[in-house]
Amino acid sequence: MYYTYMLRCADNSIYTGITTDVARRFAEHSGQISGKCAKYTGSRRAVRMEAVWESENRETASRLEYYIKKLPKYKKEQLVDSNDNLKKFLSDKLDCSAYKPFNFK
Numbered sequence: 001m002y003y004t005y006m007l008r009c010a011d012n013s014i015y016t017g018i019t020t021d022v023a024r025r026f027a028e029h030s031g032q033i034s035g036k037c038a039k040y041t042g043s044r045r046a047v048r049m050e051a052v053w054e055s056e057n058r059e060t061a062s063r064l065e066y067y068i069k070k071l072p073k074y075k076k077e078q079l080v081d082s083n084d085n086l087k088k089f090l091s092d093k094l095d096c097s098a099y100k101p102f103n104f105k
Contacts, residue, residue: 002061003102005052006068006080009044014076016068018061022052022104050080053099060098067093 006016007029017038019025028036029046037046055061067090068076079085086096 002055002058003052004055004061004064004068004099005104006050006076007041007046008048008050008080009041010047011044013044014050014073014080015041015044015046016065016076018058018065022049022102049104052102052104053086054102055099063094064090064099 002018002020003022004016004018005022005025006014007026009015015029015038017025024033026046026049027033029038029041031037031042031045053061053064055064064086068079071079071089075089079089086094086099090096
């Protein structure tokens with residue numbers, strides 16, 4: 001399984017990425033595991049996971065990541081508010097049924 005995730009940084013920005021292990025990746029981004037965070041989150045300090053979607057393979061996870069990163073900030077905020085908004089924002093670009101919300105808490 002692969003996961004596409006959105007996390008909140010201390011400066012209120014949103015970072016999007018993919019992983020095979022959500023808990024480990026958050027620990028890396030937040031500095032709990034040294035030397036493994038992304039350059040972006042290293043300088044902005046990750047504070048919490050906002051949304052996570054599960055997909056079958058790396059290709060589908062990467063495709064979702066790509067389209068989320070292209071969204072303007074206000075749409076990313078709306079997407080964070082409800083994981084079900086994938087269809088609202090991305091149904092013209094993706095088969096949204098390939099992704100299911102993942103409870104990461």
